[in-house]
Amino acid sequence: MIEAVGLTKVFGRKVAVDDLDFVVRPGTVTGFLGPNGAGKSTTMRMVLGLDRPTAGTATVNGRAYAELHHPLREVGAVLDTRIAHPRTTARDHLRVLAVSHGIPVARVDEVLDLVGLTEAARERIGKFSLGMRQRFGLAVALLGDPPTLLFDEPLNGLDVAGVHWVRKLLRGFADEGRTVLVSSHLMAEVQGTADRLVVIGRGRLVADARTADFIADTVGVRVRVETPDARAFVDALTAAGADVDQVGTSVLLVSGMERHAIGDLAARASLVVHGLADEVASLEEAFLDATESSVEFRGKPEWNHA
Numbered sequence: 001m002i003e004a005v006g007l008t009k010v011f012g013r014k015v016a017v018d019d020l021d022f023v024v025r026p027g028t029v030t031g032f033l034g035p036n037g038a039g040k041s042t043t044m045r046m047v048l049g050l051d052r053p054t055a056g057t058a059t060v061n062g063r064a065y066a067e068l069h070h071p072l073r074e075v076g077a078v079l080d081t082r083i084a085h086p087r088t089t090a091r092d093h094l095r096v097l098a099v100s101h102g103i104p105v106a107r108v109d110e111v112l113d114l115v116g117l118t119e120a121a122r123e124r125i126g127k128f129s130l131g132m133r134q135r136f137g138l139a140v141a142l143l144g145d146p147p148t149l150l151f152d153e154p155l156n157g158l159d160v161a162g163v164h165w166v167r168k169l170l171r172g173f174a175d176e177g178r179t180v181l182v183s184s185h186l187m188a189e190v191q192g193t194a195d196r197l198v199v200i201g202r203g204r205l206v207a208d209a210r211t212a213d214f215i216a217d218t219v220g221v222r223v224r225v226e227t228p229d230a231r232a233f234v235d236a237l238t239a240a241g242a243d244v245d246q247v248g249t250s251v252l253l254v255s256g257m258e259r260h261a262i263g264d265l266a267a268r269a270s271l272v273v274h275g276l277a278d279e280v281a282s283l284e285e286a287f288l289d290a291t292e293s294s295v296e297f298r299g300k301p302e303w304n305h306a
């Protein structure tokens with residue numbers, strides 16, 4: 001379990017992490033989300049003992065990172081993979097880490113195989129592509145077979161097969177009972193993988209919730225109705241107090257009325273229904289809604305051609 005209590009980090013006059021409380025539970029993949037500069041990396045660095053909190057605590061299974069007896073065997077992390085010396089090979093780097101942390105050297109070839117880098121084991125890390133560096137970072141994280149894993153943007157630079165593979169890997173770790181915290185800006189990936197979310201904005205907690213609840217509570221549930229009687233349907237629904245968005249000549253998105261009630265209304269009013277289904281809102285939509293007021297770096301709405 002990873003726990004933050006009153007976690008705060010101030011750099012000069014910048015409050016990067018502001019009184020954060022959250023818990024990341026075992027057996028779940030927890031997505032760690034926030035706009036650029038929200039404080040995700042800083043939080044992860046404090047969990048890993050790479051930055052000292054200005055106030056509060058960040059612990060793994062109740063202890064600060066510095067107090068862990070076998071850190072690599074207790075917590076694995078993929079943060080910035082540029083920390084390895086570019087002239088060293090992946091295999092040598094991992095062997096040094098294994099020896100210095102009391103991990104059997106045989107584990108090195110095992111993890112290289114697991115991340116698909118066996119062929120590149122003797123190449124210099126400096127020559128690795130972005131995707132290979134991500135795989136190498138994963139190998140470092142998995143070296144001590146730790147029960148707690150932190151990944152900062154692990155999908156960056158991976159090809160389609162790589163993204164699919166990491167998604168299955170994360171799911172597998174959680175199903176084995178490990179604690180998995182993963183930051184990402186790829187909302188569709190997070191929606192498909194994360195059971196829970198910790199969402200932050202400008203260093204503060206925005207939500208700590210199940211993914212499905214976060215979406216439902218932020219955007220609400222809508223029902224998609226397909227009907228050739230769109231106009232009459234809109235009138236009947238509006239008269240019954242529902243909110244209706246017509247998104248095509250024969251498609252309506254309805255909020256404020258449940259699916260079965262819409263079906264009953266259609267039957268009573270003799271309106272034809274071709275389709276009736278709950279519409280799952282996207283995490284992207286919910287995230288944009290929830291963090292709207294905490295976005296620091298915003299692009300212009302459109303290019304100025306003048």
Ligand SMILES: Nc1ncnc2c1ncn2[C@@H]1O[C@H](COP(=O)(O)OP(=O)(O)OP(=O)(O)O)[C@@H](O)[C@H]1O
Binds near residue numbers: 014016
């Ligand atoms: N060493 C540092 N010195 C000064 N300011 C820092 C330092 N590290 C981070 N910050 C600032 O703290 C804030 C949070 O940065 P952080 O990298 O944690 O955000 P993030 O959520 O990981 O962002 P992104 O999604 O863009 O990677 C930013 O304003 C950043 O400029």
